[in-house]
Amino acid sequence: MLAGRRDVCFWTRWRVACDIYFTKSVTPRSPTIRTCMKTCGGGPSHRKWIVTWNSQPHLFAPNAPLAWRISNVRRKMSALILRQSKDTDFELFAEMNSDPEVMHYLLPMTRSDSVGAFSRLRNEMTQRGWGVWAVEVDGIFAGMVGLHVPDYPLPFSPCTEVLWRLRKEFWGRGIAHEAAGKAIDYGFSKAGQEEIVSFTTPQNLRSIRLMERLGFERDHQGDFDHPKVPMGHHLRRHVLYRKQKPNKWVEASG
Ligand SMILES: CC(C)(COP(=O)(O)OP(=O)(O)OC[C@H]1O[C@@H](n2cnc3c(N)ncnc32)[C@H](O)[C@@H]1OP(=O)(O)O)[C@@H](O)C(=O)NCCC(=O)NCCS
Numbered sequence: 001m002l003a004g005r006r007d008v009c010f011w012t013r014w015r016v017a018c019d020i021y022f023t024k025s026v027t028p029r030s031p032t033i034r035t036c037m038k039t040c041g042g043g044p045s046h047r048k049w050i051v052t053w054n055s056q057p058h059l060f061a062p063n064a065p066l067a068w069r070i071s072n073v074r075r076k077m078s079a080l081i082l083r084q085s086k087d088t089d090f091e092l093f094a095e096m097n098s099d100p101e102v103m104h105y106l107l108p109m110t111r112s113d114s115v116g117a118f119s120r121l122r123n124e125m126t127q128r129g130w131g132v133w134a135v136e137v138d139g140i141f142a143g144m145v146g147l148h149v150p151d152y153p154l155p156f157s158p159c160t161e162v163l164w165r166l167r168k169e170f171w172g173r174g175i176a177h178e179a180a181g182k183a184i185d186y187g188f189s190k191a192g193q194e195e196i197v198s199f200t201t202p203q204n205l206r207s208i209r210l211m212e213r214l215g216f217e218r219d220h221q222g223d224f225d226h227p228k229v230p231m232g233h234h235l236r237r238h239v240l241y242r243k244q245k246p247n248k249w250v251e252a253s254g
Helices: 031-040 066-076 087-097 111-128 175-189 205-213 247-253
Strands: 020-024 049-053 056-060 080-083 132-137 140-148 161-166 195-200 237-244
Touching: 080 175, 087 111, 087 140, 087 161, 111 132, 111 140, 132 175, 140 175, 161 175, 175 195, 175 205, 175 247, 195 205, 205 237
Parallel strands: 161 195
Antiparallel strands: 020 049, 049 056, 080 132, 132 140, 140 161, 195 237
16 A cells, blocks of 8 residues: 655645655756755756655656556565576676677676676675675566675775666666665675775766765775776776765664
């Protein structure tokens, strides 16, 4: 059953009996819209419906029928899990790594690179008990998100980084944000991390937006040349973001 707050639709002024209300983000002036935008990471240019359910905002296309939107709130609230990867994930993993859009800011990977990476990530997970998880959404392999300890020297080593890579069809739905949030929480609460870092090329704005939404802060002194990217390559320069263990986990462990 739907439960939670009852409200009036900001935009249509309908009283919504089922505890869902709709807003339209035509302007960031309204506090409701500002809150939704902040949580969703959307900007003032968003022309999408925002549905809030139990204070969780979700964005939908403007003309979607009401029933569809409600059923999608239910669906979207459903199953995102992080789990150890399985053999059956491999084909989709390799397909993701051969998608030029997914790999736009990464070095290209051959199928045999994917074989190596898949088994390395799996071994790390088995050895440590944490690492880079497969993200499963409604039973489908959506990509890989998790924590990784680089095995090559970086100017800020030793460090634990958060990694994310999703299949294109899973972008733009807040899935990376939710999955990475779970991984980061795990890192601070169960895997003993005091700090988690994240880095990417300055051009990878999608990834940078995600870092910022997750509360990472740029270390302006931390820009570096990635040692795995060949000298002179346009993806060699990286920006560094850091997130410290939040107080809630410090208090919980103290
Ligand atoms: C980086 C990457 C994981 C980001 O994925 P993403 O889907 O943009 O990230 P999020 O999960 O934060 O989703 C944000 C989008 O979902 C929308 N969204 C919908 N519902 C949402 C919700 N409930 N909560 C938050 N955002 C939501 C946001 O409005 C935003 O949409 P926009 O793309 O139109 O701005 C993805 O682009 C990717 O896999 N890239 C290729 C690999 C890569 O570059 N990895 C990083 C290497 S360092």
